[in-house]
Amino acid sequence: MYSNARGSRLPLAFNLVSIFSLFLIIGLPVISVVLFAIFPSFNELSFARPFSNFIPQFSNPHLLTSTLNTLRLAFSVTLMSIMIAVILAYLRSRMHDHYGRIWDVLFLIPFLIPPYIASMAWIQMFQFNGFFYQWFDLNLSGFLFSFSGVVFVMTLHLFPLIYFAAVNAFKVVGNRYSDVAKIYGAGSVQIAFRILLPLIVPTLLSTGLIVFALTIEEFGTPDILGSRFGFSVLVTSIEEKLTDWPIDLPGASVLSLLLITIAISVYLIQIAISKRYTDSVDNQTMASKPLNHKGFMLVSHGIFFFVAVFTVVVPLFSILTSSMMQTMSRGLHWNNLSLEAYQTLFSLDDGALDAIYTSLTLALMTALITAVIGMLVAFTLIRLKPKGHKILDALSLLPNAMPAMVLSVGLILTWNQKFLPVTPYNTLFILLLAYTCLMLSYPIRMLTAAMKQLPASLDEAAAIYGADLLLIARRILFPLLIPISVAAGCIVFAISTRELVASLILAPAGTETVATYVFNQFDQGSVSSGMAMSFVVIVVSGMLIALGQLLAKRHAR
Amino acid sequence: MKFMHLISVLALSGAVLNAQAETITVYSAGPKGLSKSLVKNFEKDSGIKVDLYQATGGKIMSRYQAEKSNPHVDVMISSSLGHAITLTKAGELLPYQSPNAKNVPDFLKSDTYVSQGAAVLAIAYNTQSTLPEPKLWSDLTKPEYKNQITMPDPSKSGSALTLVEGLTEKMGDDAWTLFSGLKQNDILIPGANKAALNPVLQGAKSVVFGAVDYIALGLKKKGETLNVIYPEDGTVLAPRPIMILKSTQHADASKRFVDYILSNKGQNMVSNTLILPARTDISTSRPGFDDLKLITFDQMTAAAHAQATKNKFASIMGQ
Numbered sequence: 001m002y003s004n005a006r007g008s009r010l011p012l013a014f015n016l017v018s019i020f021s022l023f024l025i026i027g028l029p030v031i032s033v034v035l036f037a038i039f040p041s042f043n044e045l046s047f048a049r050p051f052s053n054f055i056p057q058f059s060n061p062h063l064l065t066s067t068l069n070t071l072r073l074a075f076s077v078t079l080m081s082i083m084i085a086v087i088l089a090y091l092r093s094r095m096h097d098h099y100g101r102i103w104d105v106l107f108l109i110p111f112l113i114p115p116y117i118a119s120m121a122w123i124q125m126f127q128f129n130g131f132f133y134q135w136f137d138l139n140l141s142g143f144l145f146s147f148s149g150v151v152f153v154m155t156l157h158l159f160p161l162i163y164f165a166a167v168n169a170f171k172v173v174g175n176r177y178s179d180v181a182k183i184y185g186a187g188s189v190q191i192a193f194r195i196l197l198p199l200i201v202p203t204l205l206s207t208g209l210i211v212f213a214l215t216i217e218e219f220g221t222p223d224i225l226g227s228r229f230g231f232s233v234l235v236t237s238i239e240e241k242l243t244d245w246p247i248d249l250p251g252a253s254v255l256s257l258l259l260i261t262i263a264i265s266v267y268l269i270q271i272a273i274s275k276r277y278t279d280s281v282d283n284q285t286m287a288s289k290p291l292n293h294k295g296f297m298l299v300s301h302g303i304f305f306f307v308a309v310f311t312v313v314v315p316l317f318s319i320l321t322s323s324m325m326q327t328m329s330r331g332l333h334w335n336n337l338s339l340e341a342y343q344t345l346f347s348l349d350d351g352a353l354d355a356i357y358t359s360l361t362l363a364l365m366t367a368l369i370t371a372v373i374g375m376l377v378a379f380t381l382i383r384l385k386p387k388g389h390k391i392l393d394a395l396s397l398l399p400n401a402m403p404a405m406v407l408s409v410g411l412i413l414t415w416n417q418k419f420l421p422v423t424p425y426n427t428l429f430i431l432l433l434a435y436t437c438l439m440l441s442y443p444i445r446m447l448t449a450a451m452k453q454l455p456a457s458l459d460e461a462a463a464i465y466g467a468d469l470l471l472i473a474r475r476i477l478f479p480l481l482i483p484i485s486v487a488a489g490c491i492v493f494a495i496s497t498r499e500l501v502a503s504l505i506l507a508p509a510g511t512e513t514v515a516t517y518v519f520n521q522f523d524q525g526s527v528s529s530g531m532a533m534s535f536v537v538i539v540v541s542g543m544l545i546a547l548g549q550l551l552a553k554r555h556a557r
Numbered sequence: 558m559k560f561m562h563l564i565s566v567l568a569l570s571g572a573v574l575n576a577q578a579e580t581i582t583v584y585s586a587g588p589k590g591l592s593k594s595l596v597k598n599f600e601k602d603s604g605i606k607v608d609l610y611q612a613t614g615g616k617i618m619s620r621y622q623a624e625k626s627n628p629h630v631d632v633m634i635s636s637s638l639g640h641a642i643t644l645t646k647a648g649e650l651l652p653y654q655s656p657n658a659k660n661v662p663d664f665l666k667s668d669t670y671v672s673q674g675a676a677v678l679a680i681a682y683n684t685q686s687t688l689p690e691p692k693l694w695s696d697l698t699k700p701e702y703k704n705q706i707t708m709p710d711p712s713k714s715g716s717a718l719t720l721v722e723g724l725t726e727k728m729g730d731d732a733w734t735l736f737s738g739l740k741q742n743d744i745l746i747p748g749a750n751k752a753a754l755n756p757v758l759q760g761a762k763s764v765v766f767g768a769v770d771y772i773a774l775g776l777k778k779k780g781e782t783l784n785v786i787y788p789e790d791g792t793v794l795a796p797r798p799i800m801i802l803k804s805t806q807h808a809d810a811s812k813r814f815v816d817y818i819l820s821n822k823g824q825n826m827v828s829n830t831l832i833l834p835a836r837t838d839i840s841t842s843r844p845g846f847d848d849l850k851l852i853t854f855d856q857m858t859a860a861a862h863a864q865a866t867k868n869k870f871a872s873i874m875g876q
Contacts, residue, residue: 043625120755129760141761227710227748230876243615244713245639245863249622328758329683329782405619412623426629505616509582509608516612523613523751524588524772526779 011384011469018380021373022395025437029410030260030398033253036413040250043413057254062232067258070233073222074215074262076151081159081211082204088159088307089166090196091300101553103304104167105546107160110311111494112538113319114515115157116220117531121318122153123224131318131332145228153221156311158211164487165207165446169200169453202274206449209270210441213263213400219501234259235403242405249409256406263401267394316538323531341532351512352533359514360540362428363496366435367489373436374443375485379473381444382451383459396444399437404501408434411506426508434502439495443488450484451477486552490545497541498534580606581810582629584621586614586636586797591830598826599817605810614640614715621802628804631811634673634797634818637715641670641798642860651801653812657819660836662846664853665796673818674832675794677849678720680786681768683757688764694724694788697766698738705763707745707753710876712867714749716795719856720767721870722863723793726854736873739766746874758783769795771831774843778831787844791852794833 036042040053057063092100110118125131126140126149133139143149177199178191186194222233234255241252321332323341330336345352377396381389399407411434415425424430454477462472500515507516514537521530585592589611596607610617614636621630635641644650650669658671665672680691688705691697697706709717724732745762747753750769756762758781765773770785777783799818801811817823824834828841837846859866 043623045626123755124759127756127759127761223748224752227752228745240712242619243613245615245618245637245715245718246643247615247618247622249619327776327779327781328755329685329760330780331760409619409623412620413626416624416627416629418627504612505620507610509610520587520589520611525590527755 011380011386014376014380014384015386018373018377019386019392022377022392022440025373025433026395026399026440028414029407029437030395030402031410032413033256033402033406033410034260036250036409037253037257043249045417053250053254057251062237063255066232066234066237067262069231070216070235070259071262072147073150073154073233074212076147077154077158077215078208078212080151080155081162082208084155084159084307085162085166086197086200086204088304089163089170089200090192091303092163092167093170095297095300099301100167101549103308104164105542105549106308106312107163108490108494108545109316109538109542110157110160111491112498112541113157113315114220114498114500114518114534115154115218116224116500117319117518117534118157118315119153119221119224121315121322122149124318124322125314134332145225147231150221150225150231153225154215154218157221158214160311161211161214161442161491162204162207164491165203165449166200168446168450168484168487169203170196202452203449205270205274206445209267209397210400210445212266213397213441216259216262217401217403219403219405238403239405242409252403252406253409256402259401259403260398263397264394267397271390316535319531319535319538323528323535325528328527341526341528342536344529345532345536352517352529355512355514355517355533356537356540358428358511359497359537360544362431362435362513363493363541364544365432366439366496367493369432369436370439370443370492371485371489373440374447374488375478375481377444378447378451378481379477381448383469383473383477393444393448396441400441404438404499405505407437408502408505411437411502428508428511430506430508431503431511431513434506435496435499438499438502439492442491442495443485446484446488446491447481450481454480483552486548490548493545493548494541497537578604578606579807579810580608581631581805581807581814582608582610583632583634583814584610584612584617584630585634586617587611588830588832591826591832592634594826595818595823598822599814602822603810603813603817605813607814628802630802631805631807632814633800633802635800636676636795636797638719638796638798638856639715639860639863641667641800642857644800644802645669649803651803651805651808651811653801653815655812655816655819657816658835660838661819662835662837664856665794665835670798670800671815671819672796672835673799674824674827674834675796676716676772677770677787677794677833677844678716678723678767678792679770679773680788681754681757681765681770681773682784682786683760683763684782684784685760686763690784690786691764692786692788693790694766695735695738695790697764698735698742700742702764703742706739706742706766707747707756707762707764708739708766709750709753709768710746710748711870716750716769717767718863718867719793719795722856722859722866723852723854725866726859727791727852733869733873736870740874744874746876771833771843774831787849789850791850793852793854796835796856797832 037053038050039047041048092103122144126144128139128141177195181191181195217235219235219239222231223236223239226232226236238252238255241248324337324339325332326336326338326340344350377392380386381393411430412425415423415430424433458476459472462476498515500519503513503516504519507513514533518530518533521527521533583596592609592611596609600607617633617635618640621633652668654668655671658666661671665675682690688701711718711721724735744766745756750772753765754768754772757765773783773785777785799815801808801815805811819836824836824839827834828839831843833843833845834841
């Protein structure tokens with residue numbers, strides 16, 4: 001299709017750059033982990049006793065239980081997230097944009113709340129003697145400390161990922177198909193199931209895959225809630241090898257291979273399913289028109305409000321009150337409230353402000369870098385389809401499926417070598433690299449899904465008029481994808497500001513990020529300081545994201 | 558402007574060639590305030606620069622292991638004696654006897670490590686509870702404490718493991734009977750130390766079996782309704798070992814840092830964190846060596862069959 005001379009060299013360049021950057025950022029640490037699993041002394045650069053670690057690791061009787069628990073949890077969370085996200089995204093597509101945008105910003109907040117803090121918040125709400133017990137005489141600890149409770153907390157945290165992508169998908173689908181169907185006498189249920197759903201299936205599958213991968217990798221929630229009722233997943237078993245004496249890094253790497261296998265299998269299943277549904281919209285449609293039905297709008301906003309109470313209001317309330325309680329044991333009373341934690345936070349010698357500054361800067365840089373690489377990779381994967389593009393695609397998923405702790409070990413193994421003339425290790429750049437590696441899959445998934453939906457007829461039309469590939473990309477494809485890269489960038493920013501595990505293990509000496517500060521406070525300091533820090537960062541990041549959205553909107557005009 | 562400043566710091570931090578001062582790297586398992594003030598004052602007094610990496614005991618060990626091919630750390634301060642024993646067996650520690658360690662009791666040091674101080678294992682009790690204050694470990698097996706007890710998990714907390722080892726060492730089979738009794742009382746074992754303490758602070762439960770005392774004492778000082786009880790039938794210490802790595806390029810500077818932690822100044826900083834200072838001649842505002850009834854046992858032997866101890870405990874608790 002793109003046949004002129006300039007065009008033939010360009011795809012090659014795009015391919016090489018994409019492959020090289022993904023390999024450098026993700027490939028190397030993953031390969032290190034795999035090598036470490038095979039060669040248990042790889043951390044000393046010795047290749048002795050290959051595979052000697054497999055049998056002892058796999059003969060652990062608990063392994064099967066945790067593997068099955070991992071799968072059960074991941075499927076449940078993914079399905080629940082898809083369900084909630086689709087319903088909300090559909091309602092959102094029928095709303096006026098300026099109301100809808102408020103909900104969009106609100107639903108970014110669950111990402112800003114670290115899962116382990118959200119879990120603590122829910123414990124404070126639901127446990128015996130907790131807030132719900134004091135206010136409504138409800139003791140929901142039986143629900144919270146159960147499989148359903150873990151699914152509940154994780155779904156509330158992850159469904160927005162699918163929601164954002166689905167909102168965009170509905171936008172691209174637009175209303176014309178439904179209008180046509182209506183003319184032919186289809187009912188709204190029929191339209192939903194026969195037209196809208198199939199059209200957004202690719203999006204749901206690709207973001208559902210991320211939610212799945214994130215669930216199998218999530219440590220905080222299963223650890224905090226699951227350890228209360230003897231529920232263990234693979235990641236908690238892996239984390240034990242890395243934190244409990246005796247430390248067993250190679251063992252953790254071996255178990256990570258299981259997670260990699262699960263993720264790749266699910267990825268292949270996803271490809272198989274999406275082959276059956278390759279409905280792409282073959283012409284650019286106009287944006288959907290909001291519905292002006294008062295009753296319907298009231299009900300939609302009511303539903304959104306209900307979800308927002310659970311995903312945003314309750315956790316934030318809990319974080320805010322914890323940060324303002326002078327002592328935990330005296331509970332929520334006027335005479336126990338103080339702003340002391342906030343005063344400590346803003347005193348200069350505490351290091352909190354430096355931590356906030358470090359985290360926000362790193363998060364911003366990560367968001368920019370991943371958005372650019374994501375755009376490049378999505379374009380390469382979808383429009384150029386090089387040989388082996390599936391490998392690239394799968395590679396981008398792996399960091400989500402591997403525990404961040406193991407990936408951090410992989411990064412140390414990769415970059416802490418004597419023979420490297422320059423290395424990011426022991427500088428802030430290693431954190432930037434780690435965040436980029438961990439976050440790359442969001443923009444890649446979101447942008448590839450969106451790029452798939454952009455009709456090829458766009459390119460063809462432009463090509464007929466003599467535009468070469470670069471021009472098509474620059475003038476047509478990239479501008480259309482700007483809103484999605486901004487959305488992806490916001491998600492990356494939100495998650496980066498609170499990334500804990502990699503920050504904890506990779507931080508150069510003397511550097512603290514927001515999450516490590518909070519963690520140290522929880523571990524041996526004061527819970528109220530940790531909560532105050534979390535609250536401040538949620539507010540600041542939320543404002544920055546809202547600002548980013550605003551600028552993007554301006555730009556889009 | 559500030560952003561540009563950060564970029565330049567980023568660029569400069571890559572070049573760690575600091576010609577003036579010798580620099581040592583310290584990995585410490587907290588508490589953060591203590592590590593920071595030790596490092597700051599040592600830098601001031603000695604002119605040696607310190608790069609401090611601060612995390613949990615498990616994380617510093619993981620980082621050390623992952624860095625094996627190109628080690629960075631000179632001195633490690635861990636919260637778990639198990640780490641010191643493992644590294645001693647592997648021959649990775651530099652033997653050193655600090656002149657300041659004269660008054661450190663033998664069970665808190667060896668040729669390869671010396672304790673900075675120790676946490677004492679105790680019962681933490683929320684004074685808002687209507688239950689009677691327990692006096693003995695075994696009091697908590699009484700029916701009135703049913704559903705009111707938490708405990709840190711020995712497989713996740715080095716100090717809780719030390720307690721289980723100490724009690725089994727002293728009481729033999731009676732210790733296992735005690736643990737079964739706790740299980741009958743539906744003891745909650747939710748994870749590491751902080752996870753066990755939070756439900757008691759929030760009033761969902763009343764008592765922690767095996768709390769790390771300095772954390773509980775610190776919270777009490779802040780106004781939490783907590784009491785720290787040292788059971789009359791004796792308790793155990795969880796030492797916090799300081800180790801110098803054999804791979805160090807700065808042995809002398811590292812030794813000076815260890816000496817500093819064991820100096821009067823350093824030990825007072827330890828005592829201010831409400832950790833029991835390692836030296837018996839340091840006066841402290843918290844319960845000291847003379848006020849505590851300690852169970853001492855051979856930690857080396859206990860470490861050799863730690864896994865069996867953990868497994869037996871887990872099977873009693875139905876984990």
